[in-house]
Amino acid sequence: MWIHLVAFLGLSLAVICTPGPDTALTVRNAFSGGRRSGVWTAGGVAAGQAVWTLAAGLGIAGLIQASEPLFLVMKVAGAAYLCYLGVQSLWAAWRGHAAQAADQSELRLTPVRSLRQGLVNDLANPKMAAFFMSLLPQFAPAGEGAFVTMLGLGLLFSLLTFAWLTVYSLLIDKMRALFDRSRVRRTLDAVTGGILIAFGLRLALSDR
Template identity: 50%
Template sequence: MSLFLAFLGVSFIVIATPGPDTAITIRNTLLGGRAGGVSTALGIASGQTIWALATSAGIVALLVASEPLFLAVKYAGAAYLVYLGVKALQEALRPSHQAEVLAVAKPSRLTAASAFRQGLISDLGNPKMAVFFASLLPQFVPPGQESFAALLGLGVVFAVMTFTWLALYATVVAKAGDFLRRPSIRRVIEGVTGTLLIGLGIRIATEHR
């Protein structure tokens, strides 16, 4: 029980630390309302569940051991974050007429399916999740327990915690949506999140394991 409580504590610290998942969730909430933010959170949690399954099956170990494959995933994920960041900066610097109209209306520019897809791709394209799961989860598996089931269970718990945290973020942002979608405020948020996403993408692409 103490191992599991320790896992929950470490997981909460990791999840609550702002990163690309938080940035994408906030931006998609502004674009698609609470449904967009929650769908993004669900996509991110689904990606983590896939990573957990891959870790339990030993696939992640092969990915981490294969330098070319690891780099391919890393660069693809970094490129996707930069792409989303550039789109956000474009909206901040040169907002379209449609964006200005929707900024003061109900959010509808992002469908739930698109938000889910962005969250899923963003998480699956982050090889740090593979390294993180491969290094963290085994430390909290009780001795004598079946490794596959134990690793998968911990990974699913982590994904559920992530979804809950990000869904709460989406709810809070959505409640403040009318204020945050004001043209001047929205452009500042787009600029900040765009810069953050580009910076995170560059960091993922350039840093060592």
């Protein structure tokens, strides 16, 4: 059992540390709203993963994966959401810091908004259904205790993700003085916006 747990932790850390849409969104929000926005976004991502864990254990994720129309709808929705967030960042880069300050009340990343973005970004990605359905059963024993084991491993994965993304947010917050410079801020907005759009297009064009 301990060997399986160590193997799961090693595989999980390799996956979590590989940058993806969730990482890009967390970094983007930490750039824009500081440590608090980054941490709340990470919380939303982890909550989304916890939902996928439960869905995998109950077999719902398998139904999503098996249903071509539902999988396609979720894939298009997830891609559109990533592109929408990316366009927001590009728009902020084009307008500049002064224009952003003018409508700060409208675009401000509150904890609720950051949490919601992280949650929706994760839940709108149907590849998460395929990922949890393929990962968790490998480390769960066959029989009666499978559901509890899958639930525990999935929640562990979610906590590790939250911890990793929180580290990103804290590191970015330490360098906020540099990021708050107008030229640097606009460059970072443009880069993160482009990355989010690239992830969205990759999701939209992927087979499965």
